[in-house]
Amino acid sequence: MVNANELMQFLPMIVIFVLFWFLLVRPQQKRAKEHQKMLSEIVKGDEVVTQGGIIGRVTKAGEQYLGIEIAAGVEIHVQRGAVGTKLEKGTIKSL
Numbered sequence: 001m002v003n004a005n006e007l008m009q010f011l012p013m014i015v016i017f018v019l020f021w022f023l024l025v026r027p028q029q030k031r032a033k034e035h036q037k038m039l040s041e042i043v044k045g046d047e048v049v050t051q052g053g054i055i056g057r058v059t060k061a062g063e064q065y066l067g068i069e070i071a072a073g074v075e076i077h078v079q080r081g082a083v084g085t086k087l088e089k090g091t092i093k094s095l
Contacts, residue, residue, distance in 0.1 A: 039080050042066065047087040050078055055092060 042048065046058045048068065059075055060067030066083065069075050 038086055039083060042080065042083060042086060047089065047091050048083045049085045049087060050082050051084040052082070054078075055087070055095070057092060 042058060042061060044058055044061050047055070048058060048066075049055050050068070054068070054070055054076070056068035056070040056076070058066050059069045060077075062080075064080055065077050066080055067075050067077055
C-alpha cells in the first residue's frame, strides 16, 4: 500500500508534467491542426509564402504538390507541406 509520504514525493513531478502538457504540448498540437486545415484549403489563385520565404500565386493545386508562379512566366513546384502561410488576396501587388 502507498502511504501519503510516498505520494507527496511524486506530486512535484506530476505537477510539472501537467504544466508541461498544458503550456507546451497542447498549443503545439492546436497550431499543427490549424496549419493542416490551412494547407487543405489552398486552391488555385491563392497567394502563399513558402517556409523558405518565397512569395507567389498558386497556379496548380494537386493533392500533394502546388505550382506557384513567383514571377511572370516563372513557375516552381513545391510540396503542399512547404507552404508556411496563406496571404490575403492582393498582397503580392502591394509589395
